[in-house]
Amino acid sequence: MAFFRKRGDKWEYRISYKDRQTGRQKEKTKGGFKTKKEAQIAASEEEQKIHHFGFSENGRELVGDYIEEWLEVYKRPNVKPITYSLQERNVRLNILPRWSNYRLNEITRNEYQKWINELRNRYSEGTVRRIHSIFSTAMHDAVHEFRILRENPIQKIKVPPEVEKRKEVRYFTREQLDKFLSQVVPIKNAKYRHSIQYKVLFTLLART
Template sequence: MASFRKRGTAWEYRIRYADRQTGTYKEKTKGGFKTKKEAQIAAAEEESKINQFGFAENGSERVDNFFDDWLEVYKRPNLKPITFTLQERNVRLNILPRWGKYRLKDITRNEYQKWINELRGHYSEGTVRRIHSIFSSAMTDAVHEFRILRENPVQKIKIPKQADKSSKVAYFTREQLEEFFDCVKTPVKKAKYQHSIQYYAFFTLMARTGLRIGEALALTWDDLNFDAKTLTVNKTLVYPLNSQPYLSTPKTKNSERTIKLDEITLKLIRRHRINQKEVCLMYENYKPTKDNIIFHQHDGRWLRTNVVRDYFKEICKRADLPVLSPHALRHTHAVHLLEAGANIKYVSERLGHASVKVTADTYLHVTKKIEDDALALYERYVQN
């Protein structure tokens, strides 16, 4: 029910209502009306909205305070720790520096779209989509869960497209891969553990199976079946910055898989197992692992992801190759399989992709070549 009073020469209304979400009573006041009639009309319109939506528009909360609550209440309890860490990092590094001091109700679609366009100048389409997804999800919860906005101000925003999808896939050609492994096998003078073949075995396994780096680092000897010539992937190693590593479930449901190993890989992994024991005897401070880990540090703990990445890049430089990341070995395996004529469904299952569409979209440049080659074969067939 609205009440009215005159303050000076202007009128104001005050509406008291029960918030459906919390059950508490709230008030909304607005003044500056020239006549009581104007105040009554405005109050009636506002009461109609409150009856429809169940709350009065507020949105005066600052974005930084709102995101703090949103992350703790709706995200932390429902996400894997690594996923929560990535979302919190995007909020802290990308969203709050730009929007933190704004009030929720001051966010406009036009200004937000300009910001998204600016982000595309610094990040890939996929990264910008992830940042926007976090922001839009928070605003949707501000409407339906926190009930402090009537509508999401960043709905139907357009993300500028990737100019060339194939350019985002970095991989080695067969010749480059051979040069890479020639360099890995060559001992570095004065290297601390130069008799160890661990990195050679590790990178070979990634290049010949398409494992993600976390999946490869998480492997134990129990995951290998030498008789069946298979490798079981059922976990991934998460190594957060400035924190302790831990094992988590794989990226997607399809990421849990059993992979067939080729003879070259099997032979090298057997050799690595023997070499691992020899290195422990050879170097006094090189300790055997207590957790049956296939690839480990000198003290027996999990290999650090950042150390593996740095070493990989160092090899690329020594071999005078494009400086890529270890993930390029996964792309390399997929591309080489497809170029060799492997069925795309088999490649998708081997990589643990969520769907065949993900595989086809990721390796569009290769699948297009396969299409052209298949059509050429068909044309030759029907002409004979």
């Protein structure tokens, strides 16, 4: 329900509504309208957004409230159960513990990149990419679908790649090589008399 009042020569509206996720009573206030009619039109548009999306405040929505609602209402019906289960698990175990009490507009690129770097110390590159993909998609929707955030601060974040480990080169010692070559000889009375080719091949490889 919207309420209106005049402050000086400007009008403002105040919308009172119940958060669908938490059940708590919340308010949305905005002023600066020249006439009461302008305030009423703006309030009506805002009430439609609240009713349709469940989100209202421009960037002031708590990450915890937003992403849980986003998962339940906008992801669960549109993905396979196994996909939803994996996304919900990553949100619950990784995203919410770190970002739940932040507001959407409080997330900065620098702080988020540090968090991604920390995750790479615990998880593989692929796992971190999946976690980041979920969060980035949620933030993208906050900007382009729900219009509650002006821009997505984490859209160009870089996930550190896997560091290629040098493989240990295994080789024969001189003694082992001599022993091997001494055994790569044709077997007396063997069916395949040309097996000497192996002696020649490995001697060439070993001595080149």
